[in-house]
Amino acid sequence: MSGTAKPWLLLDIDGVLNPTGDHADRGFTAHHLHGYRVQLSREHGRMLNELDREGLVDLRWATTWNHAANAYVAPAVGLTGPLPVLVIDRALAGPVPFGVNWKAASVLAEADGVPFAWLDDFLTDADRRWAEARVLDNGVPTLLVPVDPAVGLLPDHLDQVRSWARSTSGPGVLTGGELLRRTPHLSADPVARERADWFARTCNALPDRAAGLDRRDLTVSLWDRCASAVTAEHGGGSGVRPTDEFVRQSFRRFLRGDGAAATVWADRAALRAARPERGDVAHAKDSYRLVLGETPDRDAGPRIQLLVDSAVADLGISPDIQRTHRSIQLGPSGPLVQVSVRADRRDTSSDLTVAFGHDGQAERVPYDQLLRDGPDALYERVTRVSRSVAELHERRPAAVAYLPRPAARRHQQQPYQPTTAAVRPPTSPQPSRGRR
Numbered sequence: 038m039s040g041t042a043k044p045w046l047l048l049d050i051d052g053v054l055n056p057t058g059d060h061a062d063r064g065f066t067a068h069h070l071h072g073y074r075v076q077l078s079r080e081h082g083r084m085l086n087e088l089d090r091e092g093l094v095d096l097r098w099a100t101t102w103n104h105a106a107n108a109y110v111a112p113a114v115g116l117t118g119p120l121p122v123l124v125i126d127r128a129l130a131g132p133v134p135f136g137v138n139w140k141a142a143s144v145l146a147e148a149d150g151v152p153f154a155w156l157d158d159f160l161t162d163a164d165r166r167w168a169e170a171r172v173l174d175n176g177v178p179t180l181l182v183p184v185d186p187a188v189g190l191l192p193d194h195l196d197q198v199r200s201w202a203r204s205t206s207g208p209g210v211l212t213g214g215e216l217l218r219r220t221p222h223l224s225a226d227p228v229a230r231e232r233a234d235w236f237a238r239t240c241n242a243l244p245d246r247a248a249g250l251d252r253r254d255l256t257v258s259l260w261d262r263c264a265s266a267v268t269a270e271h272g273g274g275s276g277v278r279p280t281d282e283f284v285r286q287s288f289r290r291f292l293r294g295d296g297a298a299a300t301v302w303a304d305r306a307a308l309r310a311a312r313p314e315r316g317d318v319a320h321a322k323d324s325y326r327l328v329l330g331e332t333p334d335r336d337a338g339p340r341i342q343l344l345v346d347s348a349v350a351d352l353g354i355s356p357d358i359q360r361t362h363r364s365i366q367l368g369p370s371g372p373l374v375q376v377s378v379r380a381d382r383r384d385t386s387s388d389l390t391v392a393f394g395h396d397g398q399a400e401r402v403p404y405d406q407l408l409r410d411g412p413d414a415l416y417e418r419v420t421r422v423s424r425s426v427a428e429l430h431e432r433r434p435a436a437v438a439y440l441p442r443p444a445a446r447r448h449q450q451q452p453y454q455p456t457t458a459a460v461r462p463p464t465s466p467q468p469s470r471g472r473r
Contacts, residue, residue, distance in 0.1 A: 040215040041044045044178065044202050045090070045153035047099035047123060047144060050110055050157025054081050056189030070109040071102070082115030089117070099144055099155065100122045122343055123147045138164055147277070152205060152242075154180035154198045158191065169289050176238035178205035201244050210253050216260045217312055227269040236260050250296030259284050259303055265308035279346035279406035280310045309346065331368035333420075338412030341365060341419055343451055348378040349389060349404055365419055372426040374419055378404065393422040398429065 050053075055075040056065075065076040089096055098106040098120050107119035115252035129146060130139035138161050144153075145167070160183045171179040180201045182194050223229035231278055240256035263280050270278040283306035291297035327344045329337050347363040363376040377392040377399070389404040400422050 041215050043095040044149060044206060045123075045151055046088070046094040046096050046198055047148075047153055047157075048085075048096060048120070049073075049157040049184075050098075050100040050102050052186030052426060053113060053156055053184045054078075054110065054242045057186050060189070068113055070113065071105050075110075077110065077113045078189075079115045084190070084192060084449070085113070086117050088199070091199070093199055093206070094154065095121070097121045097123050099125065099140065099373075101125050101140070112284075128282075132354075136161065141167065144163055150175070150177060152178040154182060154201055156182045156194060157186055158184045158186035166294075169292050170434060172242045172292060173239060173285055173288060176242045177237075178242045189196065204252075205242060207291065207460070209234070209237065211240045211338035213237045216264070218260060219257070223264055223268060226272075228272040230263065232264070232267050232271060233260070235329045243288065243291055243293075246296070247294050248258055248292045248296030248300060249298060252291065255287065255291060255299060255303060259287060259306060262303075265435040277343045277347045277350075279343065279350060282346070282350035283309055285463050304403065305408075308405060312342075312408065312411060325362075326364045326366070327371065328366045331371070333416065338414075338416035341415050342407075342412040345376060345378065345391060345407065346403070348376065348391075352380050352389065365423075366419065367423045370394040371431060374423050374426060377470060393419060398425065407472060411426075411464035 060078075061067075061075060064080055065078045065079065067074060067076050071073075072271070085096060088094065100106055103124055106122065111119055123144065124147070125143045127139060130137075133139045138157075138159050140157070140159075141164055143343035144155065160181050164181060168179040168181050171177045178187040178201070180198065182197055184190060184194060213230065213236070216233040216236055217224045217230065220229070223233075225380050236256055240252050243252040246251060263284055266280040267278075267284065270281050283302055283355045287299045288305060290296075292300055327340060329340070344363050344365065345349060348363050349360045352358055356379055356410065360379045362378075365374045365376060366372070367374070373402050374393055375395055379390050379392065390401055391404050391407060392399040394400055400418065402418070
């Protein structure tokens with residue numbers, strides 16, 4: 038196998054080359070290797086040898102078989118030679134909860150800074166998040182290819198790797214200098230230059246296309262519409278950076294192969310960039326609860342806007358996140374106004390709804406509409422809801438609002454009275470409901 042510098046293709050065995058179930062009808066042959074019963078196919082060896090001859094990737098084992106993979110599995114499937122081994126060391130992961138892919142610790146330690154595609158049958162949502170972070174934070178091309186363990190490796194999996202390797206290898210499709218030439222008013226700004234390099238580096242680490250959307254077209258569109266706002270956000274300290282967060286969401290959706298969702302978040306980033314006001318909301322201090330003075334200042338609206346923006350930025354990172362919450366208090370003694378941002382669980386790129394208030398008293402409005410209305414209108418909305426919450430508390434009778442909960446009645450045990458119990462006919466046993 039060749040050893041030139043190329044992206045790595047990390048290859049698992051169990052669930053990938055050795056699927057579960059019986060696949061004799063597909064040409065798999067049972068073997069007893071290294072103390073295990075496995076079923077392997079020479080067709081897999083042929084496919085991998087062909088991919089290696091193309092020179093797009095550097096094949097490596099990433100399996101708990103470790104060096105035993107070359108001693109036993111490689112000859113059985115017909116590989117033309119041994120592969121380098123990325124050693125999977127269980128100890129590197131430390132204690133992990135059930136359902137966590139502990140092999141990732143070894144992969145990330147060994148492949149630090151190296152582009153790779155990983156074929157494995159146990160890739161979780163947590164793995165997808167660190168893979169996206171490698172691209173978005175460091176510009177390192179990373180592809181996770183989940184394989185159904187009941188089926189094993191298919192030609193489509195390797196075609197996906199080929200397409201990814203061609204798009205992420207060689208000279209990039211975009212440079213920071215090209216982006217800066219599109220925005221000459223930013224060309225002398227060092228923050229803008231750093232951001233332009235990040236845009237270009239991220240673009241070059243993306244696959245070519247996602248559902249018909251071209252990576253270069255997406256990146257150029259984002260830069261043209263958001264460059265000034267993103268530069269201002271990064272030049273203003275460590276506060277909330279909503280436009281930048283939404284740009285990252287767009288790239289993240291592209292990485293997931295959802296071009297339509299990437300476009301939604303790109304448009305949302307452009308909408309936010311049209312109002313680049315910055316309040317003084319520090320993420321570590323005010324990102325979940327915002328307490329404003331009783332007398333509004335000129336930053337009150339932008340601060341509320343940034344608080345809501347920080348909640349929106351939380352959505353879409355994980356499919357487990359459907360709703361995020363914040364709270365606002367107008368004055369130290371004012372009522373607390375709950376702010377809830379909700380998305381459809383199946384699509385966090387759809388219209389996001391922001392609710393102000395509590396349950397049935399909440400005032401709901403689409404987030405994108407809030408952006409169009411501006412921070413001053415948002416402050417007026419929160420003030421109106423706060424007033425309604427205060428009036429609701431005032432109308433509530435004190436006797437009802439603060440009536441103590443009645444103590445639970447204790448069962449009074451009757452004195453024992455011996456009686457002659459009637460003989461009951463035998464009954465069939467009741468089905469057990471389990472241990473209480």
